[in-house]
Amino acid sequence: MVAGNHQLIAAHVSRWFTGEDGVKLLALDDFNLEVNQGEVVALIGPSGCGKSTFLRLVAGLDEMQEGTLTYDGDPITAPSPNRGFVFQQANLYPWLTVEKIVAFGLKANNEYQEKKLRVQEMIDLMGLSGFEKSYPHQISGGMAARVAIAQTLVMDPEVILLDEPLSALDAFTRAVIQDEILKMVDRFHPIVLLVTHDIEEAVYLSDRVIVLSPRPGTNIADIPVDLPHPRDRISPEFIAKRHEVLDALNFEEA
Amino acid sequence: MPLASQNERTQDQRTIFQYVQFANGKEVLKLAAPLVVIALAFIQDAAMPAVYPEGYVEARYPAFLMISLVVYLLFAALSVWFKPVRAKVIHFWGLLIVAYGLLMAYNYNTVKTGNLLLPVMPSPDAILNGFFEDVGGAASGATGGLFFHFMGSFSLLLQGVALGFVAGMIYGTLMGYSRFWNYWLQPIIKIIGPVPSTAWMAIAMVLAPSSHTASVFLVSLTTWFPLSVNLSGGIRGVPKAFIERAETMGASPFYIIRHVIYPAVLPNIFTGLFMGLCFSLTALVTAEALGVEAGLGWVINHAQGWNEFDLIFSSVIVFILMAFVLLTILFKVQKHCMKWSKGAIQW
């Protein structure tokens, strides 16, 4: 692992929603996080604990009410191609072909001519070869999820925000994509924030697992995962880590 | 795999001969049936004397039937060998039989027996002659046949629709995209939009510098209204996720409008245009009949006043053709632009 110079810092972040009737609904309460380049950090917690809310704040899609959120010292105010977001739902543009969906971000930033080859590379990497000219309604849900990931990764973002992107995939494809994500981390050393419900996925991918409390979300535990890659999902150490996370979540394994 | 290799072979030999396949017996019968009916219509017209009105000499109806016969024969002959043409021609076999059968019956009841009385029911021949009659145009001073008036209608319609399209796109985009503009523009469209163009006619005619300008304005108004309503509603319905996705990839607002919002609302734009074009036809006829005093709408109104029913029928047919062709083009363009969508209106 290479600790680089890019750094994402969240300090005392609070975010609430105001209902029509003026009632405040606190989603995130005094949340703190510091992530360095090359680190993969998993956010895990019960539904509605504000994990996704935090990810949207980092992406620059929402504004928080309190606290500071900085990337390399600059406050985050708006979305940027530097911070790629993979949404939970694929929501692919139905009017574009797979190839054009993947190239969308490059075209929007006038980088398509220089990075044309990157599009095909990404398509091959995600196992989408042969479907370049297909429209979203012609491909399966698992493929759509991979297209969505390719669409974000093709931009070579410095920060990758993953909002349960693999939840729609079958177990086999999921394992393949997880390994692809690890390979990419090894090559480009981005900051990766992963929101997931899957403890195994969190332990398999990340260097640290942050456990959030139920709403309003705040840090409960920061569990380092110092197992060497490639990780063996059935090794005793791996299973011990899973238990540690489970305990922090205060759940009993069924 | 034998199947795959067979496919490869046909791929290699992609020539015209690949489409050649002889029609089977049932198909030949279906191809021949309309031919028989058209031929019967021709024979009936030739065999029966024209008795009503007395001394009427048919000019163009026999020629029309002859041309129908030749054209159909040509298509039928092609169909015997070529599969794609055959599918199209056979699709029309029932419709053609009924159409020419009705024509035959109509011819029988008008010029051949006089069961349906003139001047109200002109014979097919009289209707055909109407296409070539010199009609004149009061206001413009120019005279000419139906073609002249058709061109007048057509250019008026195109100008109005083009103007209405531009106005509707701008208006609808502002109304759908910006809260501020929506506040001011929406009540205006609610007030002005639903009122039929005829009502504005009286006012537009005196305010506009010329009756032509007033007519273009009225036609554009009727395109602008449904296009704006459909477009703005569509824009507000674009999934937020589509826009956020583009934002996280660093797309500018302008880029998002052009490459996310407009493609997403393409179905709404086409629905709006379809409605706009249909309403514009009404506005066009009204404007012509009451304002510019030229064009097909005026001809129909004028012919009604003079009880020239043959001319009414001819102009209506020309108008139908114009509307049909325009809408067909619109739907073809829609089909081409929206390959990705399944739910579009099919013509």
Add this chain to the structure above:
Amino acid sequence: MTEQRPQKEPIISRASLREVGRMLIPFAAMLLDYVVHAALPNVYPETYTPKYWAPCLLVCMAVWAVVFVASLAIRPVRKKACRLAWFIAFIFVLFEAWDVATLKTGTLKLPFIPSPDKIIEQFIANWGNIVNATVASLSLLAQGLAVGLVIGFASGVLCGCSAIANYWVSPLLKIVGPVPGLIWLPIFVIAFQSSYAGSLAAIVLAVWFPMTLILSNAIKNTDIGLIERAETLGASKAHIVVHVMIPNAVPALADALFMSLSGSFGALAAAELCGVGTGLALAVRMMGTIANFGVVFAYVFAMILIFSTLTAIMFAVRNWLLRWQKGLVRW
């Protein structure tokens, strides 16, 4: 993600100071109108003395005062009133500008552009005629709409479900449908031997065409998965049509309703002009030809009121029908 349950808002609640301020804006505009109207001398035409515009403004103020008082406590009224405040103010300023341009300065000339006062005068003078014309228009429209919607719905469902019906109806639809009522009118009048029936037929046609085209397409495009799911549950063909295909076509039905209604207004106007010889559109036309533009404007305002109300009702019905769907064409 936050799971927010829709909470019932209280209907009665007190207005905030900001809201009260916003609702006062139309008063300011009406007052401005009143003052300007009273202060400037009437110069065009010289002999004309305005009698109606000032009282009309007072009536408007009284109406707005009622709304204002109601809004202080009733939340839904207040929301609507606050939303419309700036626009209403704008409309009144516009009318005063009109008043100044006509009566007060003569910038816009008679007989083409009458002053607001003149229009109100004509509206009151022709009140009986306007009501008669409105009743005539509305009754013809109602008949045409009713018949057209029933036939259109029936043929739409039929063409959507049956390929044979579609084969025979669709050419007729494409040829007869897009051509406006005004064109068919002479032929319909001949065919039905009565100008009233002919006019009715023209309206029916304008309603029938979009209804059939859009509805049949929507039914044909029903997702095959939905149909197969119903089939595996043992639903009969008729059951599938009624409970799967038609509900699935409701959003398209809403589009069709909008187009049918707007189309029927155009056909109604055409029918009145060339067929039945009564109604609002005919009155506008006749008054236009004799250059009585005060009455023309009075009739046009009546038409605006009627047609936009009808369209608003249609959209309300539609929103209710489609309350489960997000992001539809809004009014």
